[in-house]
Amino acid sequence: MLAIGACALYINERINTRLDLSANARHSLTGQSIKAVNAVTEPLQVTAVMGPDKLQREAVTRLFDQYQKYKPDIELEFVNLETQPARVRELQAAAGGELILTSGTREQRLQSLSERNVTAALTRLTRADGNQVAFITGHDERSSLTQGNSDLRELAARLDTAGLSTQEISLVTAPHIPDEIDLLVIAAPQRRYFPGEVASILDYLGRGGNLLWLLDESDEHGLQAIATELGISALPGIVLDASSSAYGTDSPTFVIIDQLPQHPLNQGIANPLLMPGSKALAITPLAGQQVLPLLQTSPRSWTETGAIAGAVQFDEGSIERQGPLVVAASIERQKQHKMQRIAVVGDADWLASQWIGNGANLEYAERLFIWLTADDQLLAFETTSPRDAKIEASAKTILVMGGGFLFGMPLLLVLIASALWQRLRKG
């Protein structure tokens, strides 16, 4: 009999059909995810570099099981962070472990597990190649080619895996920025732009080109005409944040941003961002464009204009401004019948090879570049909210319910019990 039972259980484990009956299909993939996984034509290899924790591994397996329903050739491999150091090194995995999704020549890395993130990564894996990102050179900007601590080589490599190819252009040799450039990057210039170069950039903007402008501590760049065009300029001073020191940052100029404002770009970012030495932005509203803050510092931050040494504090009544301060903003506007996207960030160091591995910097950078090249599909992810999410109950209702359930019903049951007891004693 026991043997039959064991056999039945064994067979039962093999055959398995599952139906999601919950009202908003909470445990099924959204249409967006199904579309994303179906778009992956080549076999997908998932390498999960993580600790031996059983529950965490189960969560990974469960999530990819769902994708496997739609794409059977997903291969999931676990690499133990603690017992397989050689393999971890070979994969160059992050210290806290990560998920590596590989398909064909493309690769995507994730540090947090959720359907939203996996689906975004799948979409990035399959997006068409050939979005061109151009970095302007000639003014000691951060280079996307040089392997230096403050350069952007790491970022460029990461963008490449997401299908964004990077190049450097000089406005002196080729003043006309071609239309094929999907995104132009001004990466913290240290020397002034010539008026002719500024005119090239303005011409490019006039044609509806997208722009990412990274500012730096030096104000000398001769780009005031562009600042006026965008209605965004840098406030004097460097952002200091009293609440960031709680994280134990090395320098007072390191700003930690962990409260992201509402923005399509910001959804699902789980870790804080690190901005070393950032400028704050002043925004002038202009007609015909929508400006939204992308990154904001805490209320305990301010722009320090004095020397940063010893005890520094916010000087009220001076030109210093108190937080929350906008350190990155996005602009969307209609230009030449297409949607133009521009982002201005008060710091370039957060993208530099030395810092980009901190917090969510890399993840955020990738999203920012993709958003700027106007690929919205990557960010759209909606799940159905449940019908029974909202309960509006007055204190009185709760009291009546609570009293009835907690005292009324048990009392009734005890009364029945005592009545039966009486009858038993008499009978």
Next chain:
Amino acid sequence: MTGVIARREFHALLKSPFTWLIAAILQVFFAWYFLSTLEQYLAIQHQLALQDHAPGVTAFLAFRYLAPICALLLLICPLLTMRCLADEYRHHTFALLQSSPVPVHAIVLGKFIGVMGFVSLLLLLAILMPLSLLALTDVDLPLLGLSLLGLIITGAMCTAAGLFFSSLTKNTMIAAITSSTVLLLLWILGKGTYSDAGIQTAMTSLSTSTHLGTFFQGLLDTRDVLYFFILTTLFLSLTMIRISSFNRNGAPI
């Protein structure tokens, strides 16, 4: 014949003040647990709404309030079944059943259905409170139904196990304690970590706790439904085998 025994067993439970007292105590426990879980939900409902695949109040209650009740069944069902057969041995009434022309399967099934009727009533008490939220919001009824199924199916397995251990001994306390212990072991089997991957999988698939989660998440998984069906059938068959062996040997312990 099964029906007659089931009805007798059910009525015996209903007529005993002891069972009503159990119901009263359970109701206090259910109500307190329900209200505190509901309060938790009310406190964090706005944060929850921001999640992807956000849980509604039904999903929250199913997982936080209804699922833990399963563990309670491991203790309650053996208490309800402990007297079913052990008492019959002790009061020598089993000989009457034995000598009557009632087939063995009718005795076992009858007693099982009788106790299950009462267990279902207890579980209705537990499910009544989430159901009362219908007055306030659009309760996810399929999910609530599945949770009830999960509770009943666990109750069935525990009752069948309790019945089997009650058939082994004359002593009601021993019957209750052994069945609770075995059920508890079966419950925690999958929670351990085993060095061998094969043993790990076997233990996990044998364990009760790993098969319960789906019901309370609103998933109908054939594997989990059949797991409980198989175990219930197994315990009932073992009980029948045990009783027929008396019929041949004529010597209950």
